[in-house]
Amino acid sequence: METLTNQERFLKIMEKEMVPAVGCTEPIAVCYTAAVARKHAPDKVKKVRCRASVNIIKNVASVTIPGTHGRNGMKLACALGVAKPDVDRKLEILDGLTEEQLQTAVSLVEEGLVEVEMADVKCALYIEVEIETELHKVRTITQYAHVNTTLLEVDGKLEHTLNEGERTEQTDELYQALNLKTILDFSNTVPMKDLSIVQNAIKTNTAIAKDGLAREYGLQVGKTLSESVDKLMLSNDLATYAMMLASAGSDARMAGSSLPAYSNSGSGNQGITATMPVAAAAEKLNATEEQTVRACAISNLTAIFIKHKLGKLSSVCGAIVAATGAACGIVYLMGGKLPETVSAVKNMLGNVAGMFCDGAKASCALKVSTCANAAVQAAILAMNTHYIKGTDGIVGNTADETVANYCRILSEGVPELDKTLLDIIISKE
Template sequence: MEKDKILALIEKELVIVFGCTEPVAIALAAATAKSYVRGEIEELIVKASGNIIKNAKSVGIPGMSGKGLEFSAAIGAVAGNPKRKLELLDGLTKSDENRAFDLIEAGIVLASQADTAKLLYIEVIIRTNTQSSRVIISDNHTNITLIEVDGKLIMHGGCENSSNLSAENNLVDLTIDEIYEWILQVDINKLLLVKKSVELNKAIGMEGLSGNYGLNVGRTIKENVEKGILSNDIGTAAMSLAAAGSDARMAGSTLPVIANTGSGNQGIAVTLPVVAVAEKLQVSEEKMIRAVALSHLVTIHIKSKFGRLSALCGVTTAGMGASAAIVYLLDGTLQQVKAAVQNTIGNVSGMICDGAKAGCAMKVSTCSNVAVQSALLALSDQEIQSTDGFIHNDVEKTIEAFCTLGNEGTRQTDEWILKLMMEK
C-alpha cells in the first residue's frame, strides 16, 4: 500500500461534523434544493430511506429544540448554507429555528419513506411560487447524485456506490497487517488530522462530563468512580469519556466532532476510549496519536465492507478499532492486535441499531468496555477460536463474515426495527 493512499483515506473519512450526520444530510439536501430556486417556499417534500428515518427521528440538533425529518429539512431550507456541507447547521439562530417551525406549522413540509433499496437515500423537492427543484443524496452523507430545476436535469453524478469506498477515489482494500505496519513507520507530522480528532472529540467528551446531557451515561460512571462504587481503571475511564461525548452529541451540543466514515458517534467511539486509556497509562502524545490513527484505520477498513448504515450498530466497528489501538498502547504484538479485533467481533456483533438518540451513549459505553476487555484478553494470548460462531482463524475472513451479517443477514431485522419505532 502506498503511503499517500492511506493518508488520502484518512483525509476522506475523517471530517468535521456539526450535529448527527443523518439530520444534517437531510438539511444539506434541502439547503441545496433551495439554493436553486427563488421565491417563497410553498411545498417542501422530503423522502428518505428507512435507515435515514431511524437516525433522524429522535436525535437532537445542535442548539435547536426541533428534531425529526420535517424540522431537519425545514431548517436546511430556510437557513442552511450548502457550501458548508456537514457543518451547515453551525451558527444558526433562534430566528432561523422559528422560520423552520413556521413552515412546518403551515403544513407545507411533508416527510415519508422513500421507495428505494438504498440504505442511505434522501430526496428533497421544493416548490415555490415561481420554481421547483429536486435534489437526491445517496450512499454517502454529502454525495449529491441528482439536481433538477424546473424539471430540467442540472447535475447527475456523484459516486453511485453502495460502499463508502470507491475505485474512483483511488482507494484500495486494506488489511490489518498493512495498517499496523504503516502506523509504525508513518511520520507523526502527517497525522495532524488524527491529532485534531483527538482535540475536538475530547472537548465534547469533557463537555458531556461537566454538563447535563441526555442520559448522562458518562457523567454517571464518573460520579460512581468518585463514590468508590466503580473502580478507577482503564475500563471505566474509557467508558466514561466516550459515553460522555455521545451524551453531549446526541442531546444537541453545539460542539463539532470529527466523524469516522460518516458517523460522529463512531468518531467519538474510535478516539475517546483510546485517549482515556492513553492518559491513564501516561504514554507519550506521539504514541497516543499513532494509537488513535490505528483505531481510525481499522474502523475505516471494516466499515468499507460493512457500509454506512445497517440494522447493526456501527459503534461496534469503532469498538473493534479501539480494541486494536489499546493493544498497541500496551505494547502488544500484531497478532495480539488481530486477536483483540476477533474478540470484539465475537462479543458485540449482534447489537442492533434502533436509531440515533440519547441511548446511543449506553452503546458507546458498552463497546468501549468491550474494547478494553478484548484487548486485555488478547494481551494474555486469549482469542476466540474458529470453532466458535462465525469466527475464522483469519481476522480478515472474520471481518468479511461480520459484514455479511450486517449487510445480508439483517434485512428483515431492519424492517422490523423501523416498523416498531414508527408504531409507537
C-alpha cells in the same frame, strides 16, 4: 486515478472519512440535501417533499438537533436546510443556527408545508428532497455518503448526476489496500507531521467529552460513571475511564450539543468511539503524545476498513465497528503487534456483533459505553494470547474472514430488521 503509495492512499482516506460534524449526521444529511435544493429555489416556498430510506428515517426520528432547544424529527431537519442553506459548511451546516432561522423552519413545519415519506430503495443512505416555490421546482438526491449529491434537477433540467461507475471508483482504487497489516505499517511509519487530522480528532472529541462530563446531557451516562467513581462505587481504572470519556461525548452529541465531533465514516458517535477509549487508555498507560496519535490512527483506520465493507448505514450499531478499531489502538499502546491486533478484532466481533441500531437517540451513549468496555476487554485478552477461535460462531481463522462473516450476516441474515425497527419507532409516535 494516479498511482499512489499506501501512505498517500491512507492519508486521502482519513481526509475523506474523518471530518468535523455538528450534531447527529443523519438529520444533518437531510438538512444538507434540502439546503442544496434551496440554493436553486430561493423564493417563497410552496411545498417541500422529502423521501428517505428506512435507515435515515430511523436515525432522525428521536435524536435532538443542535440549536433547536430539544426538537427533533425529519420534517424539522428538512425545514432547517430551507431556512439555512449554508451548503459550504457540509456536516457543520447547523453551526451558528440563529433563532430567526429556527423559527422559519418551525413555521414551515407548523404550516404543513413539509411532507416526508419512506423511499422504497435498496441504498441504505438515500435522501431525496423536492422544493416547489412560486418560481422554481428543484429536486436533489443525496446517496451513499452524508453530503454526496448524486442528482440535481432544476426546473426540469438535469444540472448534475453521478453514475454508479463514478461512485465505485474510489472503492476500487482508494480503499483496496486497507487491511490490518497495512494499517499497522502505515501508522508506525507515517511522519507525525502528516497525522494532524488525528491530532485534531483527539482534541475535538476530547472537548465534547468534557462538555458531556460537565453538563446534564441525555442519559448522563458519562457523568454518572464519573460521579460513581467519586463515590467509590466504581474504580477509576482503564476500562471505566474509557467508558466514561466515550459515553460522555455521545451524551453531549445526541442531546444536541453545538460542539463539533470529529466523525468516522460519516458518524460522530463512531468518531468519538474510535478516539476516546484509546485516548483514555493512553492516559492511563502514560503513553507519549506520539504513541497516542499513532494508536488513534490505527483505531480510526481499522474502523474505516470495516465500515467501508459494511456500508455507511446498517441495522447494527456503528459503535461496534468503531470500538473494534479502538481495541486495536489499545493493543498498540500495550505493545502488541499484528497477531494481537487480529485477536482483538476476533474478540470484539465475537462478542458484541449482535447489537442492533434502533435509531439515533440519547441512549446511544449507553451502547457506546458498552462497546468501549468491550474494547478494553478485547485488548487485554489479546495481549494475554486469548482470543475467540475460528471454530466458534461468526469468528473466522483470520481478521478478514471474521469481518466478511460479520458483513454477510447483515446482507443475508437480517434484511428486514431495519423495517421492523422503524415500524416499532413510528408506532410509538
